[in-house]
Amino acid sequence: MTAPTVAGSDVDEGEGEDGAVLLSVENLRTTFYTDKETIRAVDGVSFDLRAGETIGIVGESGSGKSVTARSVMGLVESPGRVESESSIEYRGRELTTNTEKEWQQIRGGDIAMVFQDPMTSLNPVYTVGNQIKEALRLHQNLKGQAATEEAVELLQAVGIPDATRRLKEYPHQFSGGMRQRAVIAMALACDPSVLICDEPTTALDVTIQAQILELLEELKEERGLAIMFITHDMGVIAEVADRVNVMYAGEFVESAPVEGLFENPKHPYTQGLLRSIPGNNVGSERLETIEGEVPTPNEEATYCRFAPRCPEEFAECDHVHPESVPVGDEDVHHTAKCLLYPEDLPKAGRIGKHEQRSGDEGGDRS
Template structure:
């Protein structure tokens, strides 16, 4: 398959994906769950953006919202914007969305068996994707399927193309799913915990494979995981999610060297090996709350070691952590760090009231 012209060559500054104020809620008789509550981020071509957080933080619902796969009783709310390659996805019909899924945007899930049909050979499933998305058939499609299996590091691909999913190991199945995703020649690949079920060695191989494929194809990758170690390996930029919101966003080095949000600090401290000398692994006490009311306070407050009185009545806006760090934001009343705490709280109050006015 021909390599794409890279974004660096094109001098392309526009993000491929731009998510703005994404709100996805689930409506039940009892309550409205704001699974994704005002999330904004961009992904450029050739960039990997990691989304990290505990389960229940809204990572997967964010991905499903972008893919147009939110099932009833959930829906993406008015005022949300998802722009992909200049087109607004929230206005697409189901049919238009179906054409986009698996062609320009493909998704790889945690369990490869959810994407592979056990009664068809792996080769036939890749060939079906090639027929649908690249109009390839017959021997041409078989050759391309073999090439794709080779591209994702499956040895003896000419033989394995005729095998069924159960004849593949877990790691090989995930490679086959990635090959299927690539058969659609996507521009954006959304990976939802793709390595969680795999052992550490295979996990490292899949991460390496994704990096190689990204470089060859100038792919944009959105990588979702709960694992801070994995996110450090693969991401250029990291968004930390908590209870439906992005609470910290920064380039990967800045986030690991100088995390600012107390939640990010807690996540990093719970990585084994990150606290030399400690006899027990530090964990964040408590659970992620269900975001079932509008955020008029900090949702991390009950678990936050730095909480103070205002945290229970002011919702923190996403704010630059200091005057020199426009690329590093945290939604925490302790920031910006170069003003007094009182001034910081006032700034958050102002930003929040501006947001409320603009949403009216």
């Protein structure tokens, strides 16, 4: 099919080439203020997302992954807010100062989102075809026969057979996997450059999950989409991501290209997550788990938030905040927030480096 043209956007199409930075997030801080506490759900996260690239954000429930996604979509609601020192740039344009009207133009146009439950996006009382055509009308000004033809092409592009007939069906007549494909078709109807996927395969069985991951890979290749993929599942991350950010209690604690992360995980949390993948501990009688839960980040990070669960913890972990430091080959940009690094420094030198970086509010971006 022909790729739809960008609607509602004044950006230079040339910037969509593979490798161009589309989304640049710097020091993102999203805080929820309640009567009882201040929750730093996202606490100083930075990353770039390039055209034709998938970045993964992985971590347990409560780590801040979904709040990161909602912040990038302008969907944080009271009592939450994106703090003023945060920056989210889309093609060089700052989004954090957007009005709601400007956000609406970005959402579903330049940046689209696919949620875990397809019924969050589908209206049960309208046919799938009507919903895709409505998106085409809003974002590409397509109507009538042209919209129907484009909707058929979109359903075919996401692998739904007998697309002309299925356009006339309602969401409840689709299986779970087909519904998620229909939601992806709706997202593509807006011709986004960036697709944010928040646990899109978690509710699906493994066969269907594999098909959806394959579909996303194809769409990334064919359309040069930039994909931000959120999951708690390291196995899924291995399949889908080019770069991985491991998130814990509001912070990215390790960032690396996917091969580097899986071959040489550095942060004790990442190492624990990898040990807890079924099949990664052949010969062991029990599946390893990380004891305890992700803490609510309700105080300033003046220490390592992973310390209570960390098998490597030592005294300084309780009062020095680990900053992001290079932990591997500089060329591949592998960083971790842990006082065990840089490995080549003696302990006092390492601690001093983290204290100094903390003072500078420095650190590497993903």
